[in-house]
Amino acid sequence: MGILESLMAFPYQVWFILGNEFCERFSFYGMRSLLYIYFKREHGMPSHISRAIQHAFNGVAYLTPLLGAVMADSCFGKYYVILVGSIFYVLGHVSLSAGALPFFGLVVRQVFDYVGLLTIAVSTGGIKPCVAAFGADQIPPEKAEARSAFFSYFYMAINAGSVLSMFLTPQLRDISCAGSTTCYPLAFGVPGILMLVALILFVCGTCWYVRKPPARENLAFTIIGCITLGLSRKICGKKPLVLEEDDDPDEALRVSSTSSYSDREIGPRMMVGAGPKAKLESKTKSNLQSLADPRRFSGKAERAESAQRSIGITGNNDEPKKTDKKRMEQTKEVLRKRCQWLDGAAPNYSEMQIWGVKCLLSILWVIWPLCFFWFLYDQQSTTWVDQATHMNGKIGHFYVNPETMQMFNAVFIIIYVPVCKYFVYPLCEKVIRLTFLRKLGIGLVMAAFGFFISGYLQLAIDYNATIRPDDGHVFVQRIGSGPNLTLYNYKNTTEEVFITKRRRQTLPGRYVLDPDAQNSTIELALERDEPKTLQAYVFALEAGRLNSLQYNFAQTQELHETRVILFPSFDIAASNWTYYVKGHLLKGTIKNGTIIDLKHTFWDTLEYTIIMGPNCTEGFKCKYRATVENLAGPVHVLYVEKSGVEIVQVMAPFALHVMWQLPQILTITFGEVWLSVTGLEFVYDQSPPFMKSMMQAIWTLTISIGNILEVIWSMINPLAGKAAIEAFVYGGIIIVVTGIYVVLACRYQYIEGFPTVEVAEEEDEAIGGDESSKTEEAKKLLGPKGKKANKPETSQESTIVEEKKTKKKSQ
Structure with a gap:
């Protein structure tokens, strides 16, 4: 599909969403690029306090996407989460711009600033997981190429907004206004106006939007309930419940239930036995099929895969594949060995749900060291900006602001993604097989090299700087x-x-x-x-x-x-x-x-x-x-x-030019492409179909935790004032963390496909009926090749029962 054809294939409302995303990203990155210098110079705060504020803002902004995803999927729907979040987003910018006005006292300005930053952080995190998914909802499923093209343009809108804002807002800051040589009210106000434009664009498309209702099922509570129940029974020494064929499931549930875990506390009871001879029948039509079926989150899963494909990612498990029996048995064996204490959550939670939680915990266990990558990576907006303030930005008549150097990160990402996909990865594959976890490890190592380069550069800056007098x-x-x-x-x-x-x-x-x-x-x-x-x-x-x-x-x-x-x-x-x-x-x-x-x-x-x-x-x-x-x-x-x-x-003037920062920015951006893009692909590939959306949101938790670690470090930093030594220590920390990560990665076992299709067929046989009726029912439920089929109009929702087949054909 050509560029013009792909543009013409978009429904009108898609352009409102693309415009909304461009303006929102301009708003976010433009405002964020100024925060460190703003608090340091306008409020006279020490460097470590300004760093802590900046990273605390980042931490909240990347923590709330999980909340936004839950609210959109389970309560209000994507449209209303985006709408309400955007309104508060604008109010946050108004508060931040008011705090930049020099007419108010310092205390009043700080109150405006902190309220504005908190509001923006919660709002941007809330709408982050919703906009791309809502945009893809507008394109009919049969227009697969148009949907793929949408994610390409969506990705371009994000990067165009960030690059333009990080270039323009520092220039606006340097304009004189309100009796000052700087104009932070203007520098914060323009991103606020762009966010208002984003809100107006989004509202303008309301009449044409396709709004899918939320699922009304909270997967987060199901995960928490399954972990809590399995852990409590492990501590109490209770074994998983195994039912024989003639056991009464109602009686078994009554016996297995305790006063500490009622239906309401642990979520809906998904009646599936965990033992080899289990046979349970659902007491209610609680829709296990929709929870275990990949169609439960197929919209977001397909959108995530399309977005990844648009930037050079192709998942290994974009749809459940009907693998051969041997491979499926290997996958099930791997899942059974993981976190066996979770088996105690049966029969209150199905085997499918327990397997899904096992996948989640296994992924979290192997990716937690990646928090330290983000601990270093987001210092581009603080530590490296501070380093750039001690360097010469003059290029003839042009001057490059210290904050503007952050722009090169976004520029390099746009260049790196296709270069890695079409050149770097194929060349590396000729030497060594690039698995997901190997790519993540390379990303960690690149972050360490980036800070080693930063440390050597800082030594050169200190060598050429005016010597400071000693104390006294x-x-x-x-x-x-x-x-x-x-x-x-x-x-x-x-x-x-x-x-x-x-x-x-x-x-x-x-x-x-x-x-x-x-x-x-x-x-x-x-x-x-x-x-x-x-x-x-x-x-x-x-x-x-x-x-x-x-x-x-x-x-x-x-x-x-x-x-x-x-x-x-x-x-x-x-x-x-x-x-x-x-x-x-x-x-x-x-x-x-x-x-x-x-x-x-x-x-x-x-x-x-x-x-x-x-x-x-x-x-x-x-x-x-x-x-x-x-x-x-x-x-x-x-x-x-x-x-x-x-x-x-x-x-004396600063001797080193600010462009000497490019090698370290190139290196850490290279590491970001290897780690960030691959990390999204890894959690998508290794998570079950009904958790793919949730895992994409959980991935952002590593970014949030990394920034929270930086807040803690900023407050207790024993190396304050020793920037070069600090950079080398950061690099050393990542080397140690990489060693830990390698040990965890070597113990991780990949799964190839999730046993969703087979389970669905077993459930179909459990419903009863002859072979033809079972085949027809399976086609209605799963559609061709596991894709979502239209729900039968004349029948109510089928009662779902999952069991392990124990009857022989002779019986």
């Missing part, structure tokens, strides 16, 4: 046209320190200009063993009077723009001298310590000119001017006296 020390530097300055140690007057022009020195303790003049004492720092905020001093000697400028060295290290600190002489400071930056909105009165931050823009100027003079305004000729090269990270002190101006660089 300060930087001292002289400026101006006066004579050199001599300082004497206050405690030991025989020690002299000569402060010469333009030479920066590191000094501890207290010093005086003259050992006999105690009133001229200058306290440069506290005692050496008492850590304090890092300080730096610049001195000028004017006609025997000492003029000094003090600035916070720690704050200047966090800059990625050019900073100029004004240092006027005594007579200039006493007069009404003003300044303005040519071609810029910055202007003001010259005072000691006045800071001019020259922000970068997407199309950047190569240098700035600062013009000064008495009552100097733009349009008038002013006598004094200084030109500053527009680089990333330098700090200049501009000394202004009537004889002229002098500019001295007290901190």
Whole structure:
């Protein structure tokens, strides 16, 4: 099918859903890309607190998809979950934008911010598992190619929205507004407007949407009930109930039931014996067939498979296959050996359900180490952004913001997926068989290499950075046209320190200009063993009077723009001298310590000119001017006296270019393709048909747990301030986790197909009737090749009984 034909094959309402997804992803990624820097600079929070907030938001956002899937499948349906979730999504953006307004107090702003972030996290997680499935519902099943094309365009909408937003929102942030050099209200407001557009687009298609009713059966409660019952009976030492042919199932259930587990607590009783001679008859028409049949979740399962196929995944078990008897017996043998304590949940839960829960627990046991991959991966939006703030983003007139580097991850994913499918995987298959678990292991190793590269890069950044003074020390530097300055140690007057022009020195303790003049004492720092905020001093000697400028060295290290600190002489400071930056909105009165931050823009100027003079305004000729090269990270002190101006660089610009981050981003993105895409395929392939949808949602729990681990680490981090060592430790952790994962993976036994079809045929024989009637009934239930067939209109729902065949033909 050509591109034009595939577009024409879509129903009208599909375009509303594609537009909705593009706007929603723009909204989410655009807002999220700014959070770390926003809390660090606007709220003045330490780096570890900003990291914790960012990862806590990610953790909630990836925890709630499970809740959204349950609500959509069991209660309200996908349409209403998307609608209500989108409304709260918009309200969350409104709250976050309000928190960015500088007119409110700090406490009020933080309340708005936290409420907005929590609302957005819950809303985006709630609608995440529903939108793609709802879009596929709009395309008739007979249009298989159109449905496959839909997922391709859906995937493109996600990546287009994320790439565009991570490029655009940092540029919006750098616009000056509301009396500030930044404009976070605009940067958060535009994603909020896009989310409002997403809501409007979704509502516009209401009249045409195909809305399938929810199943009204909560699979999550069934799983929890089965695990709880099996575990409790294991602890109590009870064995699985085995019934003989002539046993009364009602009496057996009455005896096996306890007051602790009523029907309502453990869910509907699916009357299927667990023993080899079991024969039970359902007490109610509780629809085991619909629960065990792949059609129970066939809509989502097929949509997930189509989505995976659109990005290069082909599952090994897209529909239940009627395997040969030997293979089926091997599969059943594997399932029986897994988590045998779960067999105690019979007969309250069917053998099919117990097997499904066994598959779920086995998958969870082997994928839990993958949480540590996401523990590292999502630090791209925090730790690596912080690293980028200490690098040079200038490319000629263009400037690359630190947050913009996150965009390359999405770009590389778009490139990597087809490259891996058509080139990398086939080449690797010639050397070694690439199983699911081997691919996942490679993804873990790639994450470790990504952080090793990050650690080496951080070492290079630290090597080229301005040296920080030790605790109890300060930087001292002289400026101006006066004579050199001599300082004497206050405690030991025989020690002299000569402060010469333009030479920066590191000094501890207290010093005086003259050992006999105690009133001229200058306290440069506290005692050496008492850590304090890092300080730096610049001195000028004017006609025997000492003029000094003090600035916070720690704050200047966090800059990625050019900073100029004004240092006027005594007579200039006493007069009404003003300044303005040519071609810029910055202007003001010259005072000691006045800071001019020259922000970068997407199309950047190569240098700035600062013009000064008495009552100097733009349009008038002013006598004094200084030109500053527009680089990333330098700090200049501009000394202004009537004889002229002098500019001295007290901190060097960042030496390494931000594009040196590309190797580590390439590496971890490569690992993401191997791990994330394969992980979705693995849980889909190895889960039973009626749990495929649930397992796709459970997969996101690994992402959530990884971010929660990062929150905990941020609060107790013993390596704070040692970014290079921290990166190597992260890589080492992943190597250790990979070793654990390999042990678990080696013990995992794959299953090839799930015994759904065979069970359905056995159930059909249990219903009774001659061979022809059984064949007809099976066709009605399963349709050709196990696909969903139309439900008979003239008959009520069949009573379902599952049993192990023990009668011989002679009987």
